[in-house]
Amino acid sequence: MRVNPGGQRALSRNGGGDVLIVGQDVRETDLLTTTLELAGYTVAGTAGTGFEGVERVVRRRFDLVIWDAMLPDLKDIARGRRIAAEDLPPLLYLITCDYLHSLLPVLGRGREDYVIKPLRTNEVLARVQVLLRERNTAAGSGEVGGYGDLVLSDADCQAWRGARPLGLTPAEYRLLRHLMANAERVLSKEQISRYVWGEFRANEAIEKLVSRLRHKVDQGEPTLIHTRRGFGYWLGHSRG
Helix, strand or coil: CEECCCCCEECCCCCCCEEEEECCCHHHHHHHHHHHHHCCCEEEEEECCHHHHHHHHHHCCCCEEEEECCCCCHHHHHCCCCCCHHHCCCEEEEECHHHHHHHHHHCCCCCEEEEECCCCHHHHHHHHHHHHHHHHHHHHHCCCEEECCEEEECCCCEEEECCEECCCCHHHHHHHHHHHHCCCCCECHHHHHHHHHCCCCCHHHHHHHHHHHHHHHCCCCCCCEEEECCCEEEECCCCC
């Protein structure tokens, strides 16, 4: 990847960047590498195991990781034990129809997607383009956006409800960001825990975090953070 005089990385002509491919099928990796490079992306590395992939992500930043969901050690990687959730790049999983049900509980950060094997290069490129476009838009604006009178700014990790600053802790900010990115959608405690802490924590820790966030966000009407008992939490206007 090129570096401009100002020190910022120059993206490819498709708005992409450094891509890491993690998979044990050499032919599949070669196909992906050729496809991405012909489309103008930079394949900055490959890894044959999940452990090696995590080590590469820990050592340097990638703009996107394409991950074979059939790797034996995917379960440990999906739990994010080694990488903080906020440090993970967008992920594109490769999976077969038979095992799709095992991947779906992992999804939900808003920066993850999947394609079904056998791979269709046009579909891979379409998913890559969407993931990178969303990443670059968020990075360029420095702001997640808003919901009603609720506004978040990634540039300085601040949040406001109308003109009132919320004074959130890092964990509270990550939780609110995740709820806002998935507005009107119920998120399970496991999805929230993995996003906020990078691992699954006890229900009590999640409930306390949600309670603290509610106290800061919902001091007045309308209430925005809701519980769906037995399922999880969601942000939005009451459904009556």
